Amino acid sequence: MAEQLAPTMRSFTTIAELRSNWRQEESNVARVPLAARTPLPSNAKTSLMGFDMGEFQFDPWFTKWSQGACGAEGNRSAANVYNFSFWQYVDISYYYGHQLLTVPPTVWTNAAHKNGVLSLGTLGLNWYEQENVGKFDLDDVKAMLTKRPAQPDPKRMYLEECIDVMKKIAGYYGFDGYLVNFEPEAGVNLSAFKPGMMQLLSALKTAGLTMLWYDSTFSSENGFYDNRLTGAQYEFFTAANNFQANYFWGTRFKDTEKYPQLSWEVLKAKNSATALDDRKRVFMAVDCSKDRRTPPYESPFFFQTLALINSSIQDPPNFFTGLGLYYPAWVMYDLRFPPGDKVTDKLPDRETFHNNDEAFWCGTKDLIDFPKPHEGRTVLPNECMSFYLHERSVIRSAPFVTTFNDGEGLFYNVAGETLSKGPWNNLSDQSVLPSFRYKFANTDSKTNKTKLQYTDPATIYTGGSSLSIDLSKIGVGGSLNIVLFRTEFKVTPTSTIGLVAKFSSSKANLTLKVSRRGFDTISIPVEQSIPLENGWTRYVFDLNKGAAEQVVTVIGLNIEVMATPTIFTIGELALLDSAQRIDPSPIMDFPGDSKELDWSKNFRSSSHYRVYGVLGKTSYLLGIAYNCFYRTKYETWAGVVDAVHIFNTEQSGFTSYKVQEITADGNYTPL
Template identity: 25%
Template sequence: MAHKGDHVPTRRQFLVLSSTAALTSLLSEAPASAAADPAQPYASYWHPATILDWDPSTDRDAKYNRSTVPLARRVVPARPANSHARPGEARVQALVAYAPTSFNPAQGSLDMHYYATNYWQYIDELVFWGGSASEGLILAPNPTVTDAAHRNGVRVIGNVFLPPTAYGGQIQWVRDFVQREGDRFPVADKMIQVARHHGFDGWFLNQETAGGNAQLAADMRDFIVYLRRSGLRVIWYDAMTDTGSVSWQNALTARNQVFFEKSDEMFLNFWWSAQGLASSAALARQMGRSPYDLASGVDVESNGYNTSVGWASVFPEGKPHVTSLGFYRPEWTFKSSTGPADFYARDNRFWVGQNGDPANTTTTASWKGIAHYITELTPITSLPFVTNFNTGHGRKFAVGGTVRSTQAWNNLSLQDVLPTWRWSVTGTGTKVTPSLDWDDPYDGGTALKITGTPQSANDVRLFATSLAVTAATQFEVVHRTGTGPSRLQAVLRFGDTEEVLDLGGVSGAWRRSVFPLGGHAGSTLTEISLRVLPGAAVTALIGRIGVTNPVMTTPAAPSDVRVEQVSRTGTGTVAARLTWTRAPGTVRQYRVYKAGAERVFLGGTANDAYFVPAVPLASGETARIEVEAVSEAFDVSAPARVTLAEA
């Protein structure tokens, strides 16, 4: 029983939150055209019996469902924003449902309306939530989600949902799940194969089907051991106990410790208490485990940052954190919003707090923002680092300052690393306001916008970095302003030393400024800020910031571009499946265009297979498709070409 003051959801168990009904509401949001397009690849899902038949060589969508972005290394900033937050203690799990279980486009879609996860710096693991009895129980994450998470150093975990009988669960499915063949678990073997092919990091096991016994529990324990031997991470949900029954403990107890002992982490059900968490942490330590391998569950699906949470039970003031934190459905910030601007405002308040500044979380509100407790982490630890502030969705798509598509889109594979601090502005008096702007991107769908009339020099802290500088290293900024001087300076921090670089000039068009950093060779660049000098009103757009060791050679082009399938989607458009052979060396992404008098951007991926949802093509017309390799520094290869026409 939960105690007063602790997190108490409405009277429902995790099973209701995971129900078919909840996912049906998501299913209703699937694009009407999704099921109608025979070429569209979808994210993968199975029942325990059907996954045994999965083979990437025969699954026509398998090649479109692969993430190839490696997991980035992250570090604590040299100067964390919030002195109250405690580094190296609690971690954050986020259980997120991005889309319906079925008809979930594998590589994004032509719609800006999408939960573009932005605050990776506070998240350690993202669980790809979903599943239903009628559709599938074992879900592999979209490669787009894994690409974005890995670029930010966040592990991605697939989901297994064995539902309660009230929501269609069948105890036979659980038995099928843990069935043995000699010393093997065939379903686990397939889950290992799926994770390695798709490129994600582990599995979340949510077993809530009643009717089990002690033998089934023992089989599940052995299944976990077998699965973890592969090197994949396993997160266990607090539901099934050692007797095989489903009994939410809301704590680590003798009833569920056998599963925690064999797993990497456990997500505790929501009805926890201060006493229960304290005893859980103590038992974890007795077992030789970190208490931060336990995530105290908080259900924010219905109320987001209006949810009542017993924060002091997890994060006691002035003391070490008790456990880690697990958020169930933080995409509330998106689903409750009225549009992109509202979503970004809600998301900022959820993660940073109502002051909108991770350095200032002082408030009388009970929800102070996760930045109040959790120290941000940065994945910017190796050269080159280049960001165009691309959030992974937009109203248009620009390339090098020229708009190449006016089609709305979402594709998290193309998301850049976004500012570490959103937003931290120092200065006295009236300050400037930073924001992300979808109207005038430089490359991708978004630019950084700074507006206002500063009464003093304002420093906009942007990126925490840990970049070793060489004699060849250079810093670049692409920006533009309205009328009048930009009054912008870049401030680079090397330990206790700052270098101020004047961006200067009047710039009605995009302007690239490049500064050699060889004078700091052997030092570590730890922070990138922008300074706005006082004066009249300023409106500045920053399209790119980069720290690179330039190379004289552009990346090699991909080769052997092939059209797998073409299908007409309208009187003037077709959809197409494309594949190619990867370019040698490191490639950040591939971009696909329709060539012509005006080059049209069609989409992009880090993969070597891409579904183009809409190619402008009249009946009988032939189009020339071009695929370019883009390096981490956004150098571009020569195009590889293929001709596209209806069969």
């Protein structure tokens, strides 16, 4: 029986659960494949994001539900959650759980993979933490790091079984590896178990999983945190292939400012031939939490410390190690109004959260609400993450389609038509968003803003948001250059870019701005304008008109205002190749008594699917699936009841169901 009437992800808290109860319903499986990314320049550092949600780790309004959430109650709304959307600055993410083994939420892995970001779970061996007391103990941990003896204790899980189970869990749920967190209590000597830990890390790495070792007292020489890579920590780094330092270093902590440089020197001393590559997998990390008194903007410490990762000397060039960030969700959970630490405390409203998050990541909004609500401060150029990290994207080849949907909303549109009303979220359905969010190719970025717009359904094409560009400060005859996406694709004779957009009370000329490797940026005019329903227009640009056979590295727009300007909204951008059209499957029909819809025989991981319930002659949108299973009913003590769907929740008792495939190039069979 389901914990809730929807596919629900949970962590594993005991050895018994790991051994026999780890396979949950298949709707919880992440099936979006890991996308290839644009290359990282040699002078740009890698990045690691540690997402710890605290008491919101499995938030029933968000990540706990594997196919989305809906509704509103009290201080909570499904349309106002910690919806991370700056994946262009992330290389590896991990979802930190405070239990024995945490699987990253399905929606989290799908969103990460769609953006080419690795998604890791957590193996947490801290038996003494409050969440784990009574669930597993020190003897369980020792067994997990010990080879199976001749006379094993049947209640224990030994090293060989632990390795096997961790491989199976990652393979089944579709995530990429694990952070291993083991911070023994002071005075507990576990050095005899280091060989077992080394074998666990190495075996999982060899099996193809991405493993990350967290700096701990267990791996240090003196029983304290090293807060950097040392000779002792290097052994664990080589076993796991990735290392994250603890957080007590930087300008606030005495004699630690050179820890990034000292970490680099360890790499160089151990293996000078591979040091330049190895530094990309060592992460000097900073914690955003107010509990550690190191949140951004409270003092100069945070950004001054990030700057220490940069190298001012020639050995090595540009940077010493990768950059790690722990608890990016501070902009939601540490800014609860009034300030508090209870789940019932009111979260910042949606607009406040997005403004704060934009300021923290991109720095182009005027204010951030910190340290107190509505007492904002101006963000300086070096007080945002984009100053320290290089943006990347997954636009490597056709087809690529984005609808600028951030994965949450107050309604859901398809092709400009509203098919459902009510708050919802589904991070799996988040589009790949612009690499250059809130940036303009001019100096007036504070006056002319580009942002995700989600309040007016008439200006949203598909999903719950669109990209809105404010032209109100551009006079008639003036123009604006906007950079949108970093790319890395070669133009073919049949390559086009299509733009679905609408103007609000204004007219303008559009040209596509294309940067090409080894050549100047060029402008490509509109080849064709195709009127669509609901006031939208599709603008088609022929990439062969100036970029034939060339590699495109950035795409943007020039908007020349021809009449009184207001708002220009982009609802879809598509890189297509007419020689590679993908034909969608026919509509798949299922009977009304189906408890789970299964279209695995027709499933394509590059596609996603809209699920409809049918009543009479009307089809109601119920959900968006990035899987080949969709739960419709559950067995309960009261009998068979409808599962919770995230759209049109007032409807039930469907006589049949329909599943509609949306292919990677945006095609679908009409209902």
